[in-house]
Amino acid sequence: MNAEIIAVGSELLLGQIANTNAQFISEQLALLGINVYFHTVCGDNKGRLLNAIQNAESRADLLIFTGGLGPTKDDLTKETVAEALGRALVTDQEAMDSMLVYFRVTGREMTENNRKQALVIEGSHVLRNRQGMAPGMIAESNGHTYLLMPGVPSEMKPMFLDFARGYLAHRHTQHIQSRVLRFFGIGESQLETKILDLIDAQSNPTIAPLAKESEVTLRLTAKHENSAEAVKMLDRIEKQINQRVGRYLYGYGEQTLAEVVFRLLVNQQKTIAFAESLTGGMAAEWMTGLPGASSVLTGGVVCYTNTVKERVLKVPLSVLNGEGAVSGRCAEMIAASVRELCGSDLGVGFTGVAGPDKSEGKEVGTVYIGFADARGAKSYLFHFNGSRRKIRTQSVKTGYDLIRRYLCHLPVLEE
Numbered sequence: 001m002n003a004e005i006i007a008v009g010s011e012l013l014l015g016q017i018a019n020t021n022a023q024f025i026s027e028q029l030a031l032l033g034i035n036v037y038f039h040t041v042c043g044d045n046k047g048r049l050l051n052a053i054q055n056a057e058s059r060a061d062l063l064i065f066t067g068g069l070g071p072t073k074d075d076l077t078k079e080t081v082a083e084a085l086g087r088a089l090v091t092d093q094e095a096m097d098s099m100l101v102y103f104r105v106t107g108r109e110m111t112e113n114n115r116k117q118a119l120v121i122e123g124s125h126v127l128r129n130r131q132g133m134a135p136g137m138i139a140e141s142n143g144h145t146y147l148l149m150p151g152v153p154s155e156m157k158p159m160f161l162d163f164a165r166g167y168l169a170h171r172h173t174q175h176i177q178s179r180v181l182r183f184f185g186i187g188e189s190q191l192e193t194k195i196l197d198l199i200d201a202q203s204n205p206t207i208a209p210l211a212k213e214s215e216v217t218l219r220l221t222a223k224h225e226n227s228a229e230a231v232k233m234l235d236r237i238e239k240q241i242n243q244r245v246g247r248y249l250y251g252y253g254e255q256t257l258a259e260v261v262f263r264l265l266v267n268q269q270k271t272i273a274f275a276e277s278l279t280g281g282m283a284a285e286w287m288t289g290l291p292g293a294s295s296v297l298t299g300g301v302v303c304y305t306n307t308v309k310e311r312v313l314k315v316p317l318s319v320l321n322g323e324g325a326v327s328g329r330c331a332e333m334i335a336a337s338v339r340e341l342c343g344s345d346l347g348v349g350f351t352g353v354a355g356p357d358k359s360e361g362k363e364v365g366t367v368y369i370g371f372a373d374a375r376g377a378k379s380y381l382f383h384f385n386g387s388r389r390k391i392r393t394q395s396v397k398t399g400y401d402l403i404r405r406y407l408c409h410l411p412v413l414e415e
Helices: 020-031 046-057 077-085 093-106 112-118 153-171 188-194 196-200 227-248 257-268 282-288 306-311 317-321 328-342 388-407
Strands: 002-008 035-042 062-066 089-091 119-121 125-127 136-141 144-149 175-184 206-212 215-224 249-252 272-276 297-302 346-352 366-373 376-383
Touching: 002 020, 002 046, 020 035, 020 062, 020 153, 020 175, 035 046, 046 062, 046 077, 077 089, 077 119, 077 136, 077 144, 089 093, 093 112, 112 119, 119 136, 125 153, 136 153, 144 153, 175 227, 188 196, 188 206, 188 215, 188 227, 196 206, 196 227, 215 227, 227 249, 249 257, 257 282, 257 388, 272 282, 272 328, 282 297, 282 388, 297 328, 306 317, 317 328, 328 346, 328 366, 328 376, 346 388, 366 388, 376 388
Parallel strands: 002 035, 002 062, 062 144, 272 297, 272 346
Antiparallel strands: 089 119, 125 136, 136 144, 175 215, 175 249, 206 215, 346 366, 366 376
16 A cells, blocks of 8 residues: 655645644554655645645555645635545534534534534545544545545544554555664765665665764665564664674664763763863763763863863873874873773763864864773874864764774774
């Protein structure tokens, strides 16, 4: 079964509200194994909606409409769908009785146009609206299924979950399983090149790359009548991917590098401290944003000026005036010093040039990350590009990846 979601409402086209309904419905349909190939947004215009229906019928079995079921003149979805199907609109008495009770209890006047909300397409399966007035409906015609629901998310979501989902599940038994793999340290084009033959050969499971800020994800999707078999299909394709690019894989789903590192520190009962010049406290902020961070983060120092580097972290003036604050030696010293100062097992130091201008003769994007443990300190040089914010963010992510690799006994990805 292939579906198309048609959101009706000029306010969507004007950008007054976001089409969150389509996102929610797509997620729910994926769980049912129903493909969604198109999202359509149509204004409150009968002619354009009829055209959208005709287009959707040519490429989808299931047409899902949200919006346009209200009492006003511009609410015309069910009227237009009924016309397209050659059916009449009839009053659903249960919906009408519910409205009459509502207006009587609230003491409000029920205007004539409110009665419009109780109309449904003749012969349709009515979906009760427990959060509002206008019922939804499902109509079948010429091999197509038409699902109409309110546009208000607080009404649409429970209607779908309580009624529409079960109806669709009975008609479609295929299960879909998805898994998101998260990678760091490899670009989207490089990742695709390494698994291109797997992508070219895909049919089921499918492999979909997606680039995010300084990261890449792969969404694996498998379909099968048996959900356990779909999971096994994902396991097999993931194993093949791991053989190619497994050294860049750090997590799954919505996991972040900070979350992965936090869990590793907790499991290994290790603590950490940050010395941050370039990143200005961002690394510590990411860690303290996680519940239980106090069990692993002992402290940190924002050493943005040379004065703080010298007085607090004891970096000699000979280093600052010689090799410079933006140097491997300085990164090593602030990492080791913050580790000792905060009494942690590990220390990480960030120093570099975020821009927009050069510093100490070094180009924008030059970054040194120092890492210290009980055995000593080492620094790593990186060259990033982009905006000031992007360089700082990429620096913190790279620092967290260094920590992850240390804790997992993996080789560091150096330039």
